[in-house]
Amino acid sequence: EDQVTQSPEALRLQEGESSSLNCSYTVSGLRGLFWYRQDPGKGPEFLFTLYSAGEEKEKERLKATLTKKESFLHITAPKPEDSATYLCAVQAPGSARQLTFGSGTQLTVLP
Amino acid sequence: EAQVTQNPRYLITVTGKKLTVTCSQNMNHEYMSWYRQDPGLGLRQIYYSMNVEVTDKGDVPEGYKVSRKEKRNFPLILESPSPNQTSLYFCASSFWGQPQHFGDGTRLSIL
Numbered sequence: 141e142d143q144v145t146q147s148p149e150a151l152r153l154q155e156g157e158s159s160s161l162n163c164s165y166t167v168s169g170l171r172g173l174f175w176y177r178q179d180p181g182k183g184p185e186f187l188f189t190l191y192s193a194g195e196e197k198e199k200e201r202l203k204a205t206l207t208k209k210e211s212f213l214h215i216t217a218p219k220p221e222d223s224a225t226y227l228c229a230v231q232a233p234g235s236a237r238q239l240t241f242g243s244g245t246q247l248t249v250l251p
Numbered sequence: 252e253a254q255v256t257q258n259p260r261y262l263i264t265v266t267g268k269k270l271t272v273t274c275s276q277n278m279n280h281e282y283m284s285w286y287r288q289d290p291g292l293g294l295r296q297i298y299y300s301m302n303v304e305v306t307d308k309g310d311v312p313e314g315y316k317v318s319r320k321e322k323r324n325f326p327l328i329l330e331s332p333s334p335n336q337t338s339l340y341f342c343a344s345s346f347w348g349q350p351q352h353f354g355d356g357t358r359l360s361i362l
Contacts, residue, residue, distance in 0.1 A: 144293075174350060183255070183341050183353030184294070227294070231348075238284065239351065243293035 142167045146228050146242035153218055153249050161213040161245045163228030173211050174239065175204050176227040184227055218249045253278050255354035257342050263360045264332060272327045272357050274342030280352075282345050283325040284309070285317065287338040288356075294341065300325055301347070332361045 143166040153159055165173065172191050176184035188197040190206040197204045201222060203214045213226055225246045229239040255276045264270055276283065284299040286309075296309030300319040314336055316328040325344075329336060337360050343351040 171348070176353075181355070183343075183355050184351075186350040186352070189350060229294075238282070238299065238345075239294075239296070241286075241294040243291055 142230055142232055142240040144228055144230055144240055144242035146226075146245050148245060149243070150246045151248070153215075153247070155219055155249055155251050156217050158214070158216045158218070160215070161226055161247070163211040163213070163242055164209060165211070165228075165230045167230045167232050167240070169233045171231040171233045173206055174229045174231070175211070175213055176229065178225045178227055178244070187226075215247070218247075220249045220251050223247055223249045253352065255342055255344055255352050257340075257354035257357050259357060260355065261358050263362065265362050266333055267331050270329050270332060270359075272329075272340060272342075272359070274325045274327065274354060275323050276325075276342075276344040276352070277323065278344060278352065279322065280344035280346055281322065282347050282351075283319065284343045284351065285315070285325070285327050286341045286343065287311065288341060289338050297327070297340075332359075334361050337361045 145164045147162045172189050175187040178184045188204040193208045195206050201216050205212045225244045227244045229241040258273045281302045285297040286294040288294050295311050297315050298317040300306045306317050340357045342354045345351040
């Protein structure tokens with residue numbers, strides 16, 4: 141059974157204080173690992189897809205990396221508008237169910 | 252504008268009173284899915300559909316029904332709702348293997 145574990149559950153940062161969120165996964169083969177951002181009262185919003193170990197993707201202050209067992213979402217010099225819950229999900233090959241989600245990391249960036 | 256639209260956004264109802272949550276997408280996606288989101292448990296898939304008239308169970312299908320008579324619509328039906336179905340529900344759609352687009356959610360309270 142595919143499993144995704146995210147840590148920490150919650151993270152409070154000062155504006156400008158860089159940090160990383162972790163997503164550990166267990167899956168029989170990996171077709172793709174997805175990062176989403178979720179704001180209160182909204183649905184998840186797609187950020188990145190990573191397909192193979194060593195791959196990196198960047199968007200503004202966010203950079204996602206992937207190894208064979210985990211992914212990191214690095215946040216460089218965060219701003220208060222980066223406050224959100226960040227979700228990680230994995231997709232296994234041939235899986236019609238598509239995605240298995242972790243329970244998320246709630247990030248708060250204080251001004 | 253490309254979007255996934257859910258209705259209603261909020262609903263308070265009573266045990267046993269049948270209800271339907273509608274989901275419509277305007278992106279011609281063949282894949283659609285329903286999730287529920289509960290604190291500490293993350294997003295869990297209820298049902299999914301790979302195309303018109305093709306549906307299958309996700310991880311937590313008990314107490315729910317779906318139908319896919321048209322490509323754009325994927326309603327979620329609770330024929331006899333119970334309090335343990337109180338949750339935040341999301342509909343999502345995508346082309347196969349691509350990142351899913353989510354609606355803004357339906358908060359359902361069953362008394």
